[in-house]
Amino acid sequence: MTTVHHWTGLEAKALRLALRLSVRAFAQQLGLAVATVSKWESKLAGTEPRPDTQAILDTALGRADAAAHLRFETLMSEMTSATTTARRRVTTSSPRAWEYESWADDLDRVVVALSRQNFTFADSLLTRWLTRFKAPELDEKGQYLFARSTALLGDLKRYQGTLFGLLSAQHFYTGARAVFTQLDIPRRVAQLDLSLAIVMEMSGKLEIAARHYETLAADDRLSRLDRARARLWVGTALSKDGQYDYATRLMQAAIGDFEDLTEPDDWSVAHQKLALARRGAGDLTTAFRFLDIAWTTGTPESPMQRVQLTTAQAHILCTDPVTRDDGLRLLDEAAQIAARSDLGHQLRSINAIRQTCEGAFKHLHQSPGSSE
Template identity: 55%
Template sequence: MGSLAHWTGREARALRRALRLSVRAFAERLGIGVRTVTKWESLGTGTTPRPFMQSILDTALSAADAEAKQRFELLLRQDGEAPVRDYYRSGPREWDYETWTDDLGRAAACLARQDFAFAGSLVDRWLRRFSPLELDGPGLHLHARSLVLLGDLQRDRGDVRGPLSASHTYRRAHQFFVDLRAPRRMAQVELSLAVVEETNGRLELAARRYELLARDARLSPRDRTRALLWVGTALSKKGSNDHAVTVMAEAIRLFEELEEPDDWSVAHQKMALAHRGAGALGAALSHLDIALANRSDSPMQRVRLQTAHGHVLLSDHATSDGGLRLLDEAAGTSRTFGMSHQLASIETIRNAFERVN
């Protein structure tokens, strides 16, 4: 990729225009004479550069940035001759993959701030543009990564059940990574699937999967530590809070060693809930203070912290009014950003409080 099967004067002219160079500047870029470039452009498809000139043009095209390559493709399309795809040796072009990779980065950034609509648009445009049947190995890897991001979007939005759920999408991505023999990516998707199991209330199953993944050499140290932390969250939800505290303390230590401040802050938030479950409200508030002082500014993390803080405050009648206010704020943010799972968790906490009061 990044070269044509056959160059004529027509393609040479399109490349010069895509690079936004004058005839003289283009000739200097290629290291050839101005008269040669002029001849190519005047004869168009009626002339074919010599083989060594074709190699020079291949190199110039490969070295161009993604925007110039897209302009080159558009200029060829605008000529109204044979479809551009026929000029290329195989499949999507190098610059398609470059732009696809860039869009996945943009989608991940949108997910971090819960801009689900634009993130979904960025991912969907590529899943629709190319069928897996026309993709080579790198293209299939990008397709699978796109499915993972779509699964992350569905999970964060609360779509965790049914045929259009995060679980279904993650399984599709996992199969692609199996076929590609990409063990680290496979394990990362397995970790995401365990999170969905926990979200769906299958705590025993989720805990078992987390325990296995926390020792899985396919994962990075950070991902293994996240799995360990989530063992603690599953234990806490099951009511095994003392055990959860021990597990989470180890995760906090490891995140500090790994210099992962966001994960470290999240671990303190989850530790606060485990201490609350164990009845140690002072320890819970202490860990919440650490998490609040080191939080990221994403809406998701803000809601999670407000929910955890409100939950702890509801445990003491003297602070329950403040807890209800925090839950109201978290619910408002959840509605604004379409985080239905977070909203359901808030309602569950509020309903439990109202039943005993």
């Protein structure tokens, strides 16, 4: 999520344009005089809203949807670049302004496609632009869009989760990070550090990933929401490494942040991960309670959300021999959804859970004290 540490008239104008509001409508939404907004737009970086108005702008930005956030970032990149024309590198091969607008619109569509796991469509949109231009040929706005496209391609490969896909995700994230570093956009750099830590965790490098998450959870370059997610992922990595009680405490702290930030989907995901941590600790009653919260408070509309919740429920059921068959049935259901949606990492997790469950069942019935 986009964060502004200090508002000036420049950022305020970019927010108005990103929300696609007139000066009057923007002033009305903020509860301010039209003359105040007009002053911001005439003086731009030369004027600063009052502290109480800074908070109002924070709220307006926080309530904006993902598409508006992307437009805001693009506008900020363009407007900031315009104040430093001498540093801009413009070549004859740079795309025209309308192409930049089309590119930004396509990135809006990519974000939606990825949220629905429509990977083929997202890949076609990203490839359209990444094959058309080379980053060194672009001005700063073009480089920003190129880096955003590269980072989203990394997200696509990570969501697919195949072993080759994880290597590709790491490659794309590293490339995007280099461009954002050159453009001096520290928040984007930190977000990519977070994405790279997730790839480490998915690759099984749990201890290294946990250390990176811990560092990022206190990184002021990130928004409070991203820092809370980093704290949750510290707990996730530790839970996978068998440190269930410590992981539980960290996850509960993250849940408190998500509640304060009014982020129901993150709150739901955190309860799902917390349920798995309690399963690992052998506390099945609490695990089921947390999972019920995850099911009833989240919005499991996307295939990935349904697979994750169903897999978590199956994992808990498989822990108890009495409910093992129900767990295996749910694993089959989750595997079918994951296969249809090309979720390779989820399929590997499901197969690993199945092998563990079936192995424990065989061990139980082959032990000397078994009834067989």
